[in-house]
Amino acid sequence: MQVIQLHHPYRPDDIIDESIVLALGFFDGVHLGHQAVIQRAQQEAQLRGIKLAVMTFNQHPKIIYSNIDSQSVKYLSTTDRKLELFEGLGVDVTYLIDYTLDFGMQSPQSFVDEYIVGLKAEVVVAGFDYTYGKKDIANMQTLEGHAKGRFDIIEISELTMHEHKVGSTSIKDLLTHGNLEEANQQLGYIYQTSGYVVPGDQRGRDMGYPTANVKTNPQELLPSIGVYSVEIHVDGQWHQGMASIGYNVTFEGIRDLRCEVNIFDFDRDIYGQQVQIRWHHYLRPEIKFASAEALIEQLQQDEVDSRHFFTEPNY
Known part of the structure; x- marks a missing residue:
């Protein structure tokens, strides 16, 4: 072109x-x-x-x-x-x-x-x-x-779709209210954002769930705060994983909004690399847990739910 x-x-x-x-x-x-x-x-x-x-x-x-x-x-x-x-x-x-x-x-x-x-x-x-x-x-x-x-x-x-006009404004509204599936239906493909990997707190690694801390493109609309089943494109290949958009509210301190991705079956240093994220499925809202142990238990369930999502025929 x-x-x-x-x-x-x-x-x-x-x-x-x-x-x-x-x-x-x-x-x-x-x-x-x-x-x-x-x-x-x-x-x-x-x-x-x-x-x-x-x-x-x-x-x-x-x-x-x-x-x-x-x-x-x-x-x-x-x-x-x-x-x-x-x-x-x-x-x-x-x-x-x-x-x-x-x-x-x-x-x-x-x-x-x-x-x-x-x-x-x-x-x-x-x-x-x-x-x-x-x-x-x-x-x-x-x-x-x-x-x-x-x-x-x-x-x-x-x-129209579901009696509503298909349009950019409608899709943005769906994304910001957690209705990812309907937004993807109106797009006709899986919504995708971009960014690059920067150092984080390393707290996820200590809990057994290392994450890529993605500094997202400020011009792109992120989906609403919550946890998602995603794919992430690294080194020319798409990998399945789960992502969190939020403020790490379980831990003390005032934090900026973060996008963090736990990449399944992946253990490589990718700091500084450009990545793309496909937002497939909304799992749950961000939750403040009483302890790190309670958060780990939920992360284990999130992983089970995400892996199950990617085994479904129509994902």
Whole structure:
């Protein structure tokens, strides 16, 4: 997949000089609704014998429009993860736009002229709720007027699951309330975060449950506080394990939120290594135990429950 970064105003020689089908969206999470947009665009590209391109942004538009701190925004997928998911869906070209104030303050007509017609789109495919230009003034209902017959438009209807709209906001709400299974259903894959392993207190090792203390990417949304059955990617291989997100409340002291993973059947030094975590199954909330012995007993049960989960046919 070719990735082309564009900064407004872009130069004509920055873009590919051929017709495309263009899928539009921010695509945070690349969930089932987004996948429906991209898959429909792919069908159209194959029908016409041209490339499938996706346009997305390097940051959420609300950072510009609402003047909020970019560090406070949590994503379901970083740019790198998003590109990985696009490639898995067969996208040929991704236009990654720097969402600057100048870009965001374009008129809707200018956006269509420069970033749809200018990118040589024969067809645009987008979800029913796609908006463009300045906030809340241009949408799929206004696109035909701005298109002026220069490209075809395909609108993808709302996708629902369990009588609720599949969407990034819904998935974030599910993750922050511990409903991991339904979040994964709406994503269409197992939710994944990234980070690197840093030294911890070594308390888990003393209890017989050594953990990788993962400093997570601050841009990625972590699931709610609790204990989970997970997989962790280390040294090019996925390993099963169990993870805790919490504050180590059983022990004294004020602590920052931590993400710790006990990797099953694993005994290697991985400090400093990049890892990815797949969040499969919510086991229980964080609990303050009366003693280390009581915690060890619960960890033993957590391990049994996690190993059992990974033996189930549909995990």
